[in-house]
Amino acid sequence: MxxxxxxxxxxxxxxxxxxxxxxxxxxxxxxSKLDKKTEELAYLAVMAATRLESGIPFHVKMAKSHGASRDEIISSILVGLPAVGNIVIQALPIALEAYDED
Structure with a gap:
């Protein structure tokens, strides 16, 4: 990847x-005691919250390779809304573009 x-x-x-x-x-x-899919989804949440957007496509593909659905990717990006606000929505188009690539 x-x-x-x-x-x-x-x-x-x-x-x-x-x-x-x-x-x-x-x-x-x-x-880590997390399974790989959960770990990648959690990592995506952290990346979105801290605005580390350059690594999002790589970790979306990793999460997808471990069975994450498109909806799980969306949820992982948006889980930080209550804590950090709408800064996480900037990561959403980046993540979805990476998920939808072949």
Missing amino acids: KVSKSFEAFAKNAPQFHDAWMEVVQKLDKA
Whole structure:
């Protein structure tokens, strides 16, 4: 799956930092007690709430590959509405475009 241009630049231009970051990410992934679909949906909620929109397409595709439906993607993006307000709706078109791609 394709990652964002920012993440590609990170991997290419700072390989030691990228490798260290990915090692931490993999360890955190192994420590998680969530199933992969739930973890990706939760991660999408956090990304929407913190406006980390460049990674949303990648994680939508990951969630979809683990069985997430379009409606679950929508719900994961909008779950933050009560806590952070309508900033999360900016992530919705990005997520749906990624979900609907072949």
